[in-house]
Amino acid sequence: MELVIEHLSKTYPNGTKALNDVSLRIEPGMFGLLGPNGAGKSSLMRTISTLQEADSGTISLGDIDVLHQPERVRQVLGYLPQEFGVYPKVTAAELLEHFAVLKGISNKSERRQVVDALLHQTNLYNVRNKNLGGYSGGMKQRFGIAQALLGNPRLIIVDEPTAGLDPTERNRFHNLLAEIGEDRIVILSTHIVSDVSDLCRQFAIINKGQVLYTGDPLQAIEEMRGQIWRRLIRKEELSSYQEQFAVISSRLFAGQTIIHVHSVAQPGNGFEGVEPTLEDVYFARIHAAEQVAVKSVVA
Structure with missing residues (x-):
């Protein structure tokens, strides 16, 4: 499955041209979208994830027309936005099970197995019964990845996931992203260059809504x-x-x-x-x- 973006443009009502004729071809694996704050990264991620419409252009994910078949996209999408809120007085296990219900995992036994497996994968199982309000920033980000992995998505989008993390949590998060990016498309949107150089086989540089470069980090160097x-x-x-x-x-x-x-x-x-x-x-x-x-x- 390949994600193909062609001639995508988006201008907001205030006149800001967030995306300007963006074209990208993204294959399975880790793909880095690198740019400064305000470059258009989040606008592109929101458009791919069906949270906003484009003015023009096309996006296809395999045989799915992303802009015209949003429900099909959401069935195969996992998304960790830049601002990810949690209910502070709910445990990780409870909230993840609630998200699993929303994802359509209706069988209780199956749902518990899926939730437990994701908590183990994100190294949160031992704190699964702790209220999310007591989680560190890194733990909350790992919980965000756990919810994004529900339903075994083929496309995962993570927007500025390591901003504000200490070096230990950042390294742990890198290892987790590398693990999940082996057999699906994972788009890592960030302004932190080392995140891309550490993790991604392909990347693009975007600024002021335009793609300035796309390719292999080693080749670019x-x-x-x-x-x-x-x-x-x-x-x-x-x-x-x-x-x-x-x-x-x-x-x-x-x-x-x-x-x-x-x-x-x-x-x-x-x-x-x-x-x-x-x-x-x-x-x-x-x-x-x-x-x-x-x-x-x-x-």
């Missing part, structure tokens, strides 16, 4: 080899370097600023070449698109 340069500068020099070079990122180190510059040739004295990372790919694509937009406005 290889294409950038020999084009990333680093230099240590004083903080007050940053704006000057931004005017002269394609500075794609900067960070503080020991009171000074390290900049990364994207250039096919050696940009000048004081710069040293570095091995590119997916973060460099991401920032370079975003920077290039923004420069094109600025030039079009000036023109």
Whole structure:
């Protein structure tokens, strides 16, 4: 089963163009949708999950017309939205069983087996009788994955799932996502580059509603080899370097600023070449698109 998105566009009533001619082809496995906050990721996820309509374009999941057959989509969809609320005074086992009923698992014995299996899979079985209000952020996210897995969905969407998690919970969540992404389509929507580099065989970069790049993370890094340069500068020099070079990122180190510059040739004295990372790919694509937009406005 393949998810095919073609020429999808969406403009909100306030004039915001959330999606602008988006086309993607997503095969089974982990697929990363990478972009900054406000890039259009959540709008795309809501459209795929039938929570909002598109202005134009098509989405197909196997033989399902997503935009015109929402009920069929929901039968094979698991969704963990960015904002996932729980009833604080209900236990995980109780709420998961309630969700199972809503998913159509009517046989009580079968439902209990499914719920217990999911609680084991998400490492929540030992706290299944604890009220959800007492769960940590990571535990709530794992509960969110448990409910998304009900009904053995063929398409799972997780929107910004690791934001706010501590390193231990984030690693645990990564392992869980890797496990469930082996035989179905799992779309990981995030602004955290390392989530994509750790988990995904394919990814896309989206910004301001447009897809800027799609492909294999390792191939994307290889294409950038020999084009990333680093230099240590004083903080007050940053704006000057931004005017002269394609500075794609900067960070503080020991009171000074390290900049990364994207250039096919050696940009000048004081710069040293570095091995590119997916973060460099991401920032370079975003920077290039923004420069094109600025030039079009000036023109």
